[in-house]
Amino acid sequence: MRKRIALALLVLAACAASLPAAFRKEDVKVHQLANGLRVLLVEDHNIPNIALYTFFRVGSRNERPGLTGVSHFCEHMMFNGTAKVGPGEFDRRMEFRGGSNNAYTADDMTVYTDWFPAAALEAMIEMEADRMQGLAFVPDVLESERGVVASERRMSVENNNDGILNENVRATAIMAHPYHWDVIGWMSDILGWRRDEIMAYYRTYYAPNNAILVVVGDFEPAKALDLIKKYYEPIKASTPPPPVTTVEPPQMGPKSVLVRKEAQAPSYMAVWHAPNAKDADFLPLSILAKPLLDGESSRLYRRLVREEQLAIHIGGGVQESIDPFLFSIYVKPRPGADLDKIDRVIEEELAKVKAEGITPREFEKAMNGVRSNFYMGLQTISGKANQIGSYELLYGDFGKLFTIMDDYAAVKIERVKEVAAKVFTENNKTVGKLVPEGGAK
Amino acid sequence: MKTPILKPLAVALIAVLAAPAFAAAASQLPAPEKIVLKNGLTVYYLKNSDLPVVSFRMFVRGAGTAFVPAGEEGVAGLTAALMTKGTAKMDADAIAEALDFMGASLSISAADEYAQVSGDSLAQHFPRLMEIAAGCLTGPSFKDEEFAKERARQVDSLKSLKDNPGAAVRSYFRKAYFDGHPLGRVAADSSLGKITAQTVRGFYARHFRPDRAIAAVVGDIERDKLVALLEATLGPWANPAGAAPSDAIPPLPRPKGKTLVLIDKPDATQAYFVLGAPGYAMGDKVTPQATVMNTLWGGRFTSWLNTELRIKRGLTYGASSNFLTWAPGGIFQASSYTKNDKLAEMLDIAFGLLAKGGREGFGAEEVESGRNYIQGQFPPTLETNASKAGAYVRLAFYRLGFDYYDKYLTAIGKVTAAEAKAAAAALLPQNDYVLVVVGKAADIRPQLAKYGTWQEKKITDPGF
Numbered sequence: 001m002r003k004r005i006a007l008a009l010l011v012l013a014a015c016a017a018s019l020p021a022a023f024r025k026e027d028v029k030v031h032q033l034a035n036g037l038r039v040l041l042v043e044d045h046n047i048p049n050i051a052l053y054t055f056f057r058v059g060s061r062n063e064r065p066g067l068t069g070v071s072h073f074c075e076h077m078m079f080n081g082t083a084k085v086g087p088g089e090f091d092r093r094m095e096f097r098g099g100s101n102n103a104y105t106a107d108d109m110t111v112y113t114d115w116f117p118a119a120a121l122e123a124m125i126e127m128e129a130d131r132m133q134g135l136a137f138v139p140d141v142l143e144s145e146r147g148v149v150a151s152e153r154r155m156s157v158e159n160n161n162d163g164i165l166n167e168n169v170r171a172t173a174i175m176a177h178p179y180h181w182d183v184i185g186w187m188s189d190i191l192g193w194r195r196d197e198i199m200a201y202y203r204t205y206y207a208p209n210n211a212i213l214v215v216v217g218d219f220e221p222a223k224a225l226d227l228i229k230k231y232y233e234p235i236k237a238s239t240p241p242p243p244v245t246t247v248e249p250p251q252m253g254p255k256s257v258l259v260r261k262e263a264q265a266p267s268y269m270a271v272w273h274a275p276n277a278k279d280a281d282f283l284p285l286s287i288l289a290k291p292l293l294d295g296e297s298s299r300l301y302r303r304l305v306r307e308e309q310l311a312i313h314i315g316g317g318v319q320e321s322i323d324p325f326l327f328s329i330y331v332k333p334r335p336g337a338d339l340d341k342i343d344r345v346i347e348e349e350l351a352k353v354k355a356e357g358i359t360p361r362e363f364e365k366a367m368n369g370v371r372s373n374f375y376m377g378l379q380t381i382s383g384k385a386n387q388i389g390s391y392e393l394l395y396g397d398f399g400k401l402f403t404i405m406d407d408y409a410a411v412k413i414e415r416v417k418e419v420a421a422k423v424f425t426e427n428n429k430t431v432g433k434l435v436p437e438g439g440a441k
Numbered sequence: 442m443k444t445p446i447l448k449p450l451a452v453a454l455i456a457v458l459a460a461p462a463f464a465a466a467a468s469q470l471p472a473p474e475k476i477v478l479k480n481g482l483t484v485y486y487l488k489n490s491d492l493p494v495v496s497f498r499m500f501v502r503g504a505g506t507a508f509v510p511a512g513e514e515g516v517a518g519l520t521a522a523l524m525t526k527g528t529a530k531m532d533a534d535a536i537a538e539a540l541d542f543m544g545a546s547l548s549i550s551a552a553d554e555y556a557q558v559s560g561d562s563l564a565q566h567f568p569r570l571m572e573i574a575a576g577c578l579t580g581p582s583f584k585d586e587e588f589a590k591e592r593a594r595q596v597d598s599l600k601s602l603k604d605n606p607g608a609a610v611r612s613y614f615r616k617a618y619f620d621g622h623p624l625g626r627v628a629a630d631s632s633l634g635k636i637t638a639q640t641v642r643g644f645y646a647r648h649f650r651p652d653r654a655i656a657a658v659v660g661d662i663e664r665d666k667l668v669a670l671l672e673a674t675l676g677p678w679a680n681p682a683g684a685a686p687s688d689a690i691p692p693l694p695r696p697k698g699k700t701l702v703l704i705d706k707p708d709a710t711q712a713y714f715v716l717g718a719p720g721y722a723m724g725d726k727v728t729p730q731a732t733v734m735n736t737l738w739g740g741r742f743t744s745w746l747n748t749e750l751r752i753k754r755g756l757t758y759g760a761s762s763n764f765l766t767w768a769p770g771g772i773f774q775a776s777s778y779t780k781n782d783k784l785a786e787m788l789d790i791a792f793g794l795l796a797k798g799g800r801e802g803f804g805a806e807e808v809e810s811g812r813n814y815i816q817g818q819f820p821p822t823l824e825t826n827a828s829k830a831g832a833y834v835r836l837a838f839y840r841l842g843f844d845y846y847d848k849y850l851t852a853i854g855k856v857t858a859a860e861a862k863a864a865a866a867a868l869l870p871q872n873d874y875v876l877v878v879v880g881k882a883a884d885i886r887p888q889l890a891k892y893g894t895w896q897e898k899k900i901t902d903p904g905f
Contacts, residue, residue, distance in 0.1 A: 096810040261708065
């Protein structure tokens with residue numbers, strides 16, 4: 001779901017660190033099959049299990065009006081049958097072998113996450129390879145799954161005030177680029193996608209040359225590679241998907257959006273256009289997010305929650321993305337709080353950062369946070385698989401994971417101020433407010 | 442996302458309780474070393490130098506929500522939260538700054554039967570983390586100003602929770618099921634309003650004491666350094682004079698007939714339900730059979746409930762069931778959500794499956810799949826330092842023994858189809874249950890009449 005991936009990526013973004021001796025770049029064995037499939041293997045015998053993650057370079061970024069949300073729908077249909085494995089069989093077979101799975105779709109990627117006992121490796125590789133090429137899209141099953149996704153949207157957007165506001169703010173701030181819509185897609189599109197359109201989308205993006213396979217856990221790399229070759233090599237490469245060419249034009253003035261809805265508490269959110277993950281300004285902005293927004297000692301938590309007592313909690317930051325996305329600040333205001341005052345406090349704090357930057361102690365604090373998150377994230381085979389695959393997809397090089405701590409440390413503290421001055425301008429800002437109306441008070 | 446993420450509570454309970462086993466070869470949980478401090482506090486320790494991180498966990502028996510006097514619902518959570526908001530040496534800002542500076546985390550929270558302390562940090566910062574944690578645990582200042590801020594924040598958090606029907610329905614259910622019982626002491630804006638700083642100080646003084654605490658440390662730290670650190674930080678924590686208050690919880694209520702509660706949220710486009718009935722106590726001998734049964738009925742993606750409601754009919758994004766267990770007993774609960782106009786269809790299917798479980802039971806291959814699934818999914822639940830430390834304090838708290846998971850997983854491997862059917866007959870409710878629905882009453886009220894008489898509330902009414 002969108003929320004979760006956004007958070008995961010923030011952690012990643014923030015997560016540099018000099019690597020533990022227990023996990024080095026050399027521990028990742030890299031292979032590329034002739035059909036373009038990238039394979040990353042890490043042996044780890046801590047528990048008798050394996051995490052098998054498949055990353056596809058497709059997300060809501062690749063969609064178009066009328067087909068919004070279809071990347072996420074393909075994710076759902078991946079569990080609903082191929083020519084060889086009937087609807088629901090993927091889960092039944094996997095669970096019979098002691099495995100479980102999930103999957104998530106984000107703006108830039110779709111990721112399939114399998115966790116299973118070591119003995120299930122061949123069966124899982126066989127089924128993963130099978131669904132990369134042969135989804136059936138059985139009409140009845142497709143219609144039933146459409147209902148599931150509509151329910152997911154009702155839960156995460158329509159019956160979630162912060163979700164509704166988030167969707168409105170994104171669509172207001174981003175005018176032209178496909179990041180305009182949320183990963184779940186618009187309800188009318190969910191109810192309207194045609195089977196042939198969905199199948200064409202799947203065939204375009206689900207191919208070995210558009211995927212990364214990451215396997216971490218209790219296996220022998222040579223044997224695992226043999227199995228991967230056995231099942232994946234027969235899959236043909238496809239025509240590379242078309243590039244996403246739309247560039248978001250510069251915002252030329254402040255924007256705002258107001259949502260009126262029955263609610264106990266209002267919602268507030270502000271965003272500014274921000275650079276993509278590879279941009280030289282990304283790390284300084286990511287560093288700034290920590291002393292500004294992370295933890296109860298952060299500048300905005302102190303002002304909004306503790307001192308002015310305008311908010312219940314706050315959050316936000318910058319997301320690692322392929323194309324330029326947004327720097328976000330979320331505030332959960334207290335019922336009855338003055339949203340304009342919240343906005344003024346945020347502007348005051350941003351003005352200080354633009355004028356004075358952050359302190360050396362705040363810089364060190366950001367580095368400690370990054371290191372701590374990094375190591376905590378490497379405690380599990382699934383954490384390792386997710387980090388390696390995300391880096392490979394976003395940066396084209398998983399090795400970035402092993403140097404990003406140094407990249408963070410190399411940022412000059414003055415750059416934080418410079419980048420803040422560039423990003424946090426009036427003309428670059430979109431503010432969203434959800435104001436209670438009607439029955440609730 | 443394909444499947445909803447389980448709520449943290451559910452994950453914790455599954456990890457622990459339903460703790461499973463696999464192939465019974467290696468031990469699931471390495472035996473920790475037991476360290477007893479001079480003041481009597483027991484700390485379980487396991488060294489793990491794979492990564493430069495350390496985790497600390499502690500349970501304080503009796504400091505949970507079930508030990509709050511009626512009318513003071515919320516005081517356990519408020520006390521726990523305020524313990525990190527100032528000590529003799531550090532004010533709230535200084536504590537937050539010190540923790541954030543290290544990239545460390547420290548939280549104190551109230552569960553039902555105990556308060557839990559969780560601390561995680563880089564190994565180099567662990568000594569400082571323990572100093573701060575011990576300061577919060579042994580000498581919180583409970584200043585009036587911090588009390589007022591935190592209470593107001595929690596009151597508003599509860600109001601805000603009602604904007605999220607999927608979360609709110611859980612609190613309404615807890616209150617309806619346990620009405621009058623200590624496990625139903627759910628914090629509400631109305632009860633929080635009656636609590637004073639003095640109430641909080643009194644709750645702390647009565648319930649936080651080393652003879653009620655169990656701790657564990659797992660990670661990259663040497664034994665001798667740890668012992669010295671613990672003696673220096675937690676060693677001075679003295680037991681107060683006098684006996685500790687009772688930590689007994691009365692037997693759980695057993696609903697007779699149907700208790701039906703409808704909460705009207707006029708803007709809801711989906712209706713959310715939780716259905717609950719008696720379950721079994723933590724560590725009960727029925728645990729393996731009940732866990733296999735629940736896995737098949739509503740505990741995993743291909744379960745009966747999710748298959749019928751989601752996979753076959755597309756009525757919902759998520760449908761599941763689980764057992765919640767405490768020392769004196771437990772409950773079974775099933776939950777899902779769908780469009781307002783489909784609620785009765787959904788409930789009828791759920792009731793049909795409840796009846797079918799005990800009547801028809803499960804196939805041999807299905808039961809084998811359930812056993813494999815529980816065993817195969819177990820090892821990742823104890824993968825991190827934090828999860829191992831949590832398991833040590835949990836197993837010690839419930840006196841289950843550190844080989845509990847091995848025994849449990851071995852027992853899972855032996856559960857038969859007949860036993861799973863018997864567990865379904867005994868534990869899946871037919872006529873006696875509590876059912877709570879949050880949704881748009883105008884749309885769902887007409888569908889609900891056939892189930893009986895409903896008690897109705899508005900989401901805007903105070904409390905739950």
